[in-house]
Amino acid sequence: MHCERIQIDGASVIVCGSGPRKRFCRYCGARSVALCDWPKMRRQPTPIDQVKPGSMIYRFTSSTQPDEVIYLKPQPAKGEVWMATRRGNQTFEHVITEPWKPVLVAVQGTCDAPCCRRCLRHVGPDRDYCRRHWNAWSAIS
Numbered sequence: 329m330h331c332e333r334i335q336i337d338g339a340s341v342i343v344c345g346s347g348p349r350k351r352f353c354r355y356c357g358a359r360s361v362a363l364c365d366w367p368k369m370r371r372q373p374t375p376i377d378q379v380k381p382g383s384m385i386y387r388f389t390s391s392t393q394p395d396e397v398i399y400l401k402p403q404p405a406k407g408e409v410w411m412a413t414r415r416g417n418q419t420f421e422h423v424i425t426e427p428w429k430p431v432l433v434a435v436q437g438t439c440d441a442p443c444c445r446r447c448l449r450h451v452g453p454d455r456d457y458c459r460r461h462w463n464a465w466s467a468i469s
């Protein structure tokens with residue numbers, strides 16, 4: 329698919345076009361024809377009222393692994409939200425004092441590496457993998 333992630337007012341937005349993007353291959357620098365569709369987790373800034381128990385969130389922007397949300401308890405009188413998250417068998421309690429700030433939720437995205445024709449492999453309908461990921465894909469399939 330020919331999609332691209334851009335930033336609009338601090339939010340991440342996916343824009344899909346019909347033609348190839350005028351970009352360059354991540355691997356060899358030739359003109360790219362498509363983006364890699366390899367599934368990959370990404371960080372989606374999400375308003376806290378859309379975060380639910382069971383959501384996977386990144387507690388800190390530097391977190392490499394997401395935590396699972398156990399509960400959210402809004403405290404309207406205080407203007408706070410109390411939240412608990414879990415990673416493995418560890419539980420963390422948080423007091424969110426700025427609940428208007430978006431939370432980074434882990435969502436399924438794609439690799440999106442721009443690739444030229446030579447560095448891309450068509451592996452299925454509407455699915456192309458970049459040079460790095462078709463190796464990973466052929467190793468597991």
Ligand SMILES: [Zn+2]
Pocket residue numbers: 353354355356357358443444445446447
């Ligand atoms: Zn290339």
Ligand SMILES: [Zn+2]
Pocket residue numbers: 364365366439440441457458459460461
């Ligand atoms: Zn890829």
